[in-house]
Amino acid sequence: MAAPLLTLITFLPAAAGLLLAPLKAEKAAVVRWTALGVSLLVLGLAAFAWVGFDSKQEAMQFPEDHLWIVLRDVRIHYTMGVDGISLAMIALTAFLMPLAIRASWKQPNGFIIALLFLETGMMGAFCALDLFLFYVFWEAMLIPMYLLIGIWGGPRRIYASVKFILYTIVGSVLMLAAILYVGIQAETFDVVKLQQKLPEMGLESHVQHLLFLAFALSFAIKVPLFPFHTWLPDAHVEAPTAGSVILAGVLLKMGTYGFLRFAIPFFPEAANHYTPMIIALSTIGIIYGSLMAMAQSDIKKLVAYSSVAHLGFCMLGIFSGSLQGAQGGVLQMVNHGLSTGALFLLVGVIYEKTHRRGVDDFGGMAKVMPVYAVLFMIVTLSSIGLPGLNGFVGEFLVLFGSFGKHPTATAIASVGVVLGAVYMLKLYRDVFFGPVTRPERETIGDVEKADLAYLLPIVALIILLGVLPNLVLSKTQGAVDSVVKRYNQHNTKVSVDRDR
């Protein structure tokens, strides 16, 4: 039997967390280095999976399957496996986690341990191929994130953390009801079987719609799709740096991932039915997020609202019904994880130095922190979608793919691209150009070597993916294609029915 690769990827961090938990505060160095080592080991395993992944194969890869709980007729399995989409998400998570840990070097032990448990939750949710198992990870992952925001966050941390977890839970519990219904009807919780079985089972149309909505609401809150986004700015602003990085980098992708893995393949007909609504909300999100970002004076809040806009693009691509658009959406998920993660890391650097993160608190920083300014420039341009950096390809594919079916929405979304450039460049101008507005900032010094350790890898990957987007696209192609096919199959069925 091959080594249970995905189980290792998932549970190594939690195992390390359990071992480190009893250590006293004096052993901080041990905790940090062990955590970093484990997260790098997980990165290594993820890289191994990435290389070993066969893009041509259609089935789930690195499968693991054990009977977990016997419920008479319904059996709950511990089933794990990945396709291209989850592989990309696992790689993104594994990549961001060591950076987040390195960026939290001065945080107490509990913080680091919470990060490790968080990694287990996220990896598990991406690997799980059993609905019950997925749900366990999906909710379990909220707990460490809640603690990260609530214990180590900013001044309004309690409000933000409670809002975050309540929002998510309200969506989740309705999804739980839907999961139960689906599991009972299909007599299995196996995701792959459900993907084949559910569309063919002939569930009544209104039942399908309700189930789709239950799943979709939960994922839409996570994405977050306008108007379910109001938890996000609070959570992002109050979360500590590593929390924001993971929240924006990975947790939001859970929502889009959920649409790709569950909501669309399970209920393709309902997905088609609600596509206009979702496209409209995504487009509103793009414009609204951009406009809100323009109006912010807090850098973190600005980045948070930009996330609403960027995730709008992902959703637009996923629901475009074309391979290009969906591929672009998935690539954009990775891109957003990298560029927004990088932005939060960068904001974290100056916040550490000054304990300020208002746009007005800075000015002319390019003179004081030249290296920092260069890194920030690259990330800004990546977020805007400059050709040659990672953001461009994803955005282009999304717009290209969605234009065919949703020309109006695409046209409006393109305006969002321009708005994105406006607020990001305005931010850059205000913070870095002009004279140094505050004399006390003259002496804060450039970015330190310790910070470069986590900033350089992410900037390097941003450039790499800009030049070679196929690294990701080739892996995800097969999986995305099958989702798009499922989506379109039922689309044509509907239109054929109408023609008759």
Place this chain on the structure above:
Amino acid sequence: MTANDLMSVMPALALIVGAFAVVACGFLVPAAKRQGLSEFLCYFALAFALATVFLRLFKEGEAGQPVALSGFHGSVRLDELALFLTLAIIAATGLTVVLSADAMKGHEAAQGEYYALLLLSASGMMILSEAQELITFLIALEILSLGLYALVGLYRRDARSNEASIKYFVTGAFASGFVLYGMALLYGATETISIPGIGAAVKTGLCPGSLVTVGFALLTIGLAFKVGAVPFHQWVPDVYEGAPTSVTAFMSVAVKAAGFGALLRLLLTAGGPEAGMWGDLLWAIAILTMAGGNLLAIGQKSVKRMLAYSSVAHTGYVLAAVTSLRSSGADAALRQEAGAAAIYYLFVYTFMTLGAFTFLIYAGRGESDAEDIGDFAGLAKRRPWAALAMTVFMLSLAGLPPTAGFFGKFLLFKAAIASQEYALVIVGVLSSAVSLYYYLRVVVHMYMKPEGEGAQERRLGFNAALVVFACAGFTLALGLLPSKYLTLSYQSIASLVR
């Protein structure tokens, strides 16, 4: 009286003998040694009861014969359901005795009557869970209640304790009236007091349907009082708050196990699909209890009251599964699923709630137990492990994975969906989302608020800590590896539904 009769009530008998031994020790032993010896007698009686339960459970494995053992001309039946519930009651009583060594230390009442009443009340619960006949049913209900009335009022010089005792006694007596009246109607309609006999009579369709329906409805209301379901819950917060915390811990879990066991037995052997209106009544009570318990808990400042309302809410979740029995009709598989989910949840609930109440004792300051939410501020800094255990209880009560509370709710709602009780599930999941808010408030105070001023928490001994961590361990274990207990709860229901 044959050996068979004795065997059929052996667990309860062990506790009764133990209780009298404790009382005797109160007379005969010098005051300084009383508590220690009483504890020892309790452990001994409970261990004996546990041994008899295990012996019966294992017997089945050998011969393949049914475990069920009838005694006293069929008025009690020690079957799998009774055995499993007895297990839960022994666990709850045992843990209460363990924590009482710390919680009741030096208290004058702890030198005799406290332990005796605990055991007597538990013996009533055991009999109730195996009662096959209405008179036995009522007597067992009264034994368990009388013990609890006295236990609630144990702190004779504390006005709140007295008030709680009176309130509990008056409402409890009122509820017993309902039960009795319901029994009278059932007897009038079916001419029998045997529960299976009533079931058989109802099946023939010859007895007057309206009398049967009203009889069942009154019985249901009486039991709803006992388990604290909305709108019969008004006594719960006051009594839970006024009673000594160790008694609250005991009654919040054990009474529910026994009460629901009796309700299940009643509905499965006598009620069944034929009984009409009680199903709708139960449905309404379940909805009200889930929504009401959770909404009322939001505003509570005292954690003890909050937990009281939360226990009302959890009654509602179990009722949701019990209610599913009405629409599962004659489908044995569905009925078994609903019953097993309820039983499993009661088992899970025992550990998480007992743990949470014990934590209140554990986190107490000076003479009093922790009650106000402010007492919890900054607790995680001073007692990180205990705070972690409390977090496990809170998350489990809220139904978050990977705890047992999640898996229990998963089963309950799954049973309800399988029986097509969608309204129950929607109300259930949404109100459990609401519940997260007030459970998290405890976590917020422990982890996120600065430490408060004032007296340090009292230093509690080994015993209370043992209960807290054992409960936390069970709460996690029942969530991650539930198969074994699940099988047991299926077996226990299968003894009634075939």
